[in-house]
Amino acid sequence: MVTVVDVTSENIEEKGFFCMRSKSKTQGYKRKQSWLLDRFQEGLRLKIIEEEGRPKGFIEYIPIEYTWRGIQGSNYMAIHCLWIVGKGKGKGYGSRLLTECIADARSSNMSGVAMVTSSKTWLTDTDFFVRHGFELVDSAPPHFELVVKRFDDQSCPVFNHGWDERAGKFKDGITILKSDQCPYIYDAINTIIEVAEERGIRSQVVELRNSMEAQFAPSPYGVFNVIYNGKLLTYHPVTKRELIKLLEEA
Missing domain, CATH: 3.40.30.120 (Glutaredoxin)
Structure with a gap:
């Protein structure tokens, strides 16, 4: 069975936040957990997709006014991370998590969803989002791109160039x-x-x-x-x- 779990301040000790789950005693893990507890108060959402109780990927997103990416905008949801690993790939799990984010943004009466992507490394590939109805609206060196899915005609986010x-x-x-x-x-x-x-x-x-x-x-x-x-x-x-x-x- 495949389920999507909402990670909150109430269950983060049990569920973790996907990354470095096997290294929960390290400084990096502890610092991230503390960071998340502060961000939950700003509207951050973290969802983990599980297959038979085992985590296979996650998505982390937050209202754009509080994003930790180099973009600016208003009334958008900004995705920080979307990651599916190992044998979880190719099963539509990334699409399912993205759909959850889009639904959250719509139910919150936002104007759309945005993410910083890259065709090179560390960030989700731009093409994945284009296949899900996103459009490329800005780019930045060395190989960053900004994609958005618009729900209305309001101004879309842009990079904070400079x-x-x-x-x-x-x-x-x-x-x-x-x-x-x-x-x-x-x-x-x-x-x-x-x-x-x-x-x-x-x-x-x-x-x-x-x-x-x-x-x-x-x-x-x-x-x-x-x-x-x-x-x-x-x-x-x-x-x-x-x-x-x-x-x-x-």
């Missing part, structure tokens, strides 16, 4: 702008700091304290930005080898 200018404020060494929205960020930070120390590169970590700061981060992903000498190096966790390669190419 990425290079914001990244350029951090000119000296490596700056990591981070939040607790993604539990994988915590370990990634340790890797980056380790490489920086090995190479004698100055590094610092800057906490993104609220959704507005994430909306005006140096990349559309918002919640994790690694800046090297004023340029965006990566917006997603990388391995030590990948990071060294990025530094050598910068």
Whole structure:
């Protein structure tokens, strides 16, 4: 049997939030859980799809006014993450979760649903949303796209452009702008700091304290930005080898 579970402050201890469920004692997991408890008060919804009681994927979304992505708009629902893993793929689970989000947005009298996508890595592919009636409305470097599904004629969301200018404020060494929205960020930070120390590169970590700061981060992903000498190096966790390669190419 396949079921969709609403994760709330009441059952999050039991159900978790899908990512890193087997590592619930780690700092990344604990920080994400605390972050979610604060976001539930802002209207965040988290749904996990289960097959015979086993989680196969999830969707996380929030009213756009409180989104932690680099977009702006009004009266839209913004999807942070949509992820189906392993043998759960190819069974329509992603479509089912997306349908739940769209239904929530409609029942809340919103004007539509939006998501930051990418054809490269870490974010859901743009084509998936296009197949479900979304349209591409904006793009941003290096390979971000903004897709929306409109319910009415109200203005649709756009990217908060100005990425290079914001990244350029951090000119000296490596700056990591981070939040607790993604539990994988915590370990990634340790890797980056380790490489920086090995190479004698100055590094610092800057906490993104609220959704507005994430909306005006140096990349559309918002919640994790690694800046090297004023340029965006990566917006997603990388391995030590990948990071060294990025530094050598910068």
